[in-house]
Amino acid sequence: MAYSAKVMEHFQNPRNVGEIENPDGVGEIGNPVCGDIMKLYIRVKDDRVVDAKFKTFGCGAAIATSSMITELVKNKTLEEAEKISRQSVAEALDGLPANKMHCSNLAADALHKAIEDYKNRKKKNE
Amino acid sequence: MERKIYLDHNATTPVHPEVLEAMLPFYQEGFGNASSIHSFGREAKVALEESREKVARFLNADPLEIYFTSGGTESDNLAVKGVAWANKKKGNHIITSQIEHHAVLESCKFLEKEGYEITYLPVDRYGLVDHDELKKSIKKETVLVSIMHANNEMGIIQPIAELAGLAKEKGVYFHTDAVQSTGKMKIDVNELNVDMLSLSAHKFYGPKGVGALYIRRGVRLTPLAHGGHHEKSRRAGTENVPGIVGLAKALEIVHSDMQKEERRLKSLTETFFKKVTERIPDVFLNGHPVLRIPNTLNLSFKGVEGESIILNLDLKGIGVASGSACTSGTLEPSHVLSAMGVPGDLAQSSLRFSFGRSNSIDDVDYVVQLLPEIISKLRAMSPIYQK
Numbered sequence: 076m077a078y079s080a081k082v083m084e085h086f087q088n089p090r091n092v093g094e095i096e097n098p099d100g101v102g103e104i105g106n107p108v109c110g111d112i113m114k115l116y117i118r119v120k121d122d123r124v125v126d127a128k129f130k131t132f133g134c135g136a137a138i139a140t141s142s143m144i145t146e147l148v149k150n151k152t153l154e155e156a157e158k159i160s161r162q163s164v165a166e167a168l169d170g171l172p173a174n175k176m177h178c179s180n181l182a183a184d185a186l187h188k189a190i191e192d193y194k195n196r197k198k199k200n201e
Numbered sequence: 202m203e204r205k206i207y208l209d210h211n212a213t214t215p216v217h218p219e220v221l222e223a224m225l226p227f228y229q230e231g232f233g234n235a236s237s238i239h240s241f242g243r244e245a246k247v248a249l250e251e252s253r254e255k256v257a258r259f260l261n262a263d264p265l266e267i268y269f270t271s272g273g274t275e276s277d278n279l280a281v282k283g284v285a286w287a288n289k290k291k292g293n294h295i296i297t298s299q300i301e302h303h304a305v306l307e308s309c310k311f312l313e314k315e316g317y318e319i320t321y322l323p324v325d326r327y328g329l330v331d332h333d334e335l336k337k338s339i340k341k342e343t344v345l346v347s348i349m350h351a352n353n354e355m356g357i358i359q360p361i362a363e364l365a366g367l368a369k370e371k372g373v374y375f376h377t378d379a380v381q382s383t384g385k386m387k388i389d390v391n392e393l394n395v396d397m398l399s400l401s402a403h404k405f406y407g408p409k410g411v412g413a414l415y416i417r418r419g420v421r422l423t424p425l426a427h428g429g430h431h432e433k434s435r436r437a438g439t440e441n442v443p444g445i446v447g448l449a450k451a452l453e454i455v456h457s458d459m460q461k462e463e464r465r466l467k468s469l470t471e472t473f474f475k476k477v478t479e480r481i482p483d484v485f486l487n488g489h490p491v492l493r494i495p496n497t498l499n500l501s502f503k504g505v506e507g508e509s510i511i512l513n514l515d516l517k518g519i520g521v522a523s524g525s526a527c528t529s530g531t532l533e534p535s536h537v538l539s540a541m542g543v544p545g546d547l548a549q550s551s552l553r554f555s556f557g558r559s560n561s562i563d564d565v566d567y568v569v570q571l572l573p574e575i576i577s578k579l580r581a582m583s584p585i586y587q588k
Contacts, residue, residue, distance in 0.1 A: 078512075086512060092582050103584075108533060109525075110549045111506070114584040130584035132546070134508035134525070138582065 091145035102188030136179035144182035210557030252449035273380035276399035277304035283422035292342030299540035351382035355488030356497025407451030411444030504586025
């Protein structure tokens, strides 16, 4: 197993671990095969993601991608945040081992779900 | 210097210095081909046959029943496919268990594609194969039962003598993969009542790339590789004399203080388990509480994925293994834990600690001191862990 230095750095010092109280959006995603679970919380203000926190049950790659996405998404507009892909998370971490690209790279999916959740909540309140 | 602690002896072991010393002469001055009739060859042949006698003695077998191979995988393949192919006329049914090593499971799956019928026996929650299930599964087409002695992931020991007795009553060959038990406990092919038994040198402080298959006299078996008349035409290829010498020497060493080492390892794993469960909540033992090889402990740390623990321990110089999907190489959690009915998240949370000769009580204390902090850090990150 060869993780990049950046993956190991995020794995050892994950950013933004935890939950947001009364979040504006939550995205939960699980990999049914390997069993990884990720929960991403976002705070949105004026169509901008101002805070993000995560909780993850998974391997080194799962934790590092979770940590990375909370950094990537902060202060991005919703439109920009929606464009963050699995690929962009992997690139920001200087790559992931090939076998981890699909199974443990769930953070972007969790983010898209959290944004969707935010939009649904907003619609309901309108 | 950073402290290094190796707790993965079920994966492999370091070569014992005396084993290496015994092997070295056969790379240079004693390099001869054991099939040659000149003095060079004769010297190698003598070493080869002395090694065979030693191995036979430790297994309580006849030297003519010991066949050297390239390791556990080849021994398992030879036993399973070899018997299946040679006994086609009698039948096409093989019985194995769901918790076998992949060397047996994949050999069986390969035979399935060739039209053989395979029964994969279930195990109970402790990992034991049920006596009655085996009895029910044997039919007139059955040519082989292959059930492992000690499981590599859990350390569970199957009641082989009893299971083999059932096969024998019905005139069915019985093979056991003893790769993980050889060197850790007494192995007697007659007490175990088996027709074939696989072992591998690197699991007991011998070199990698060499193993053996015990084949009881009279067992019909087709070779995997064809070539010269080595190993009584059952395993063609120039014998790996240095490796075979090393295998025999390693077996001799582990037998010289086996009972003492068994007791020592048992006490280390018991102390480790006690201290870990005292300091960390929600830790579960996988496998049988008693019927285990002395060095192996498989634990699930609720709410934390195995690879993330391995990486943290690795950063501290500690080497362990896991049955989580990330580390099993198949993207699915351990087939052994699944067969035992361990829930998916706990299978994902499993760690295997396998102790060995290099470990002392200091290692236990060191790991026990580091582990609680690692687990609580990861649990704080986990969406599925609640205190």
